[in-house]
Amino acid sequence: MNKHANFEARRHARRISEQAVAWYLEQQDHPSDRQQQAFLAWLRTSPAHVAEYLAVAQMHGDLKVAASMDTLSVMELAHRVKHESPVVMFPQLGAGPHAKETGRAARARPFALRIAAAAAVLLLMVASGMYWRGAGTAFHQRYMADATVKALDLPDGSLVQLDQHSVIEVQFDRHLRRIAVVSGHALFDVGKDPQRPLLVTVGGHVLQDIGTVFDVRHDAGGDTLTVISGRVRVWNAPKAWLADMQDFVGVPATGNHAIADLGAGQQIKLDPATDATAVQPAVLARTTAWLPTEIRFQHETVGEVARRFNAYTTTPLVIEDTQIAKLRISGVFHADNPEAFLAYLSSLPGVRVMQGHDRVRVMAAAEPPAGPHAL
């Protein structure tokens, strides 16, 4: 009780300080007659206001000298601001009982994880023969993940999650972006590049992306494609990878090759032996079960983090404001709880979140008015 009263008293004192400071700064800003009358009324409200105002005036006289003791340059100060990270601890917003479980598991494993991650990076470096052709548009690389799921950041802005023991081959040139799922399981969040369509081959099929997040599983029992958000067109092209891909893409959509168009939340089994291709609704939680259950980020931009959440949801987060997208944040969230991340985003100053039926829009909010009247 005493503690509470003390806390209340401090809060009250801080409020008076803030008001006094705001009024003091206002005085240097050519206040209107009406503001001056409000200021006088504020002074007359309490001797505490008068005392605080005089104290602020005194402190203000010392500020130039005191601030000059700081040895950091303007650039260093700005740098610190940019790398300041509001750390969000999960579970913060009702993630439920299994949040606890993950927390415990995460605590138990950090060291092992770090070793595994280091090994994976090493393996990736050894296994991939990376080379560049021409002026930087051509790119050819083979990626394989060992015992951990790998997150790949491709040069066109595409993000790929590569499951354990999976292999993909990436080949970009001036006209096309091609990725072959050689074995295993991968999830693609495709970078936008209208000049160079992205084609993903798996078994005897080619998947053409139209701005999308989708999941591909290649195994002996047949291939499975699940679209998380956006649309994917599936082509039947047994030898397409070897044929001239450009001619292939040139085939109009009315051609015989197109098997199916899939939208968000749909899944298709691609069996090379038969032509049975039924599009069915997907159980997303099952499809993405292999992905990490947590999304951890350190000094990453809101835009990057939003894309990571988009691997798990049919209603993607679209960060419309470029300033917000560039904000750097750190935190840990449950991957299947994008609502918690949204709740966090909407707590940031100047951020507004709007729920649409096929997407969640994150945009800049109108700034609230400043000045003593806002206090």
Added chain:
Amino acid sequence: MHEKHKTWSALFAAKGATLSSYFLRRVAHRWDAQDLVQEAYLRLLRIEPADAANIRNPEAYLFTVAANLVKEHAVLQQQSPVSGDGLEDVLEQLSTPCNAEADMDRELRRQRLGTLIQRLSPKCRAVLVMHYRDDLSYRQIAEKLSISPNMVKKYIVKGLAACRQRMADYE
């Protein structure tokens, strides 16, 4: 009295913070600052409503009241920190170094304030240092930190209030 108030107002308008800290410094040594605040507050309360509407610059008015209180107090103590009524005398007093005790006090206060600023959150620290040390405007700071000038102002208010609260802890 009215005429005199006008001159004081003009002086305070020009000198603002310097003067107020000057008076507060003197008050701290020769008078109990709390008495001064109480008395200044009572005088503000005694203003007739009609007169209140005519006070164009309440800050200058407050400083004037405070300055007059210091003078009255000095007379009571048969001391004369401000020897005459003239502005010249006041200005002369201002340019003369204060006594050693007050100097040390001020030095300590500034040291503490400097330390407090460096312990603020990165945003509050950056805006305060850029504004008061480097004389950057809100707009210039806003550009450097990629935030709006309005937010710069908010962080300045927050930072100054935090400094004030922690300085009060020393008192």
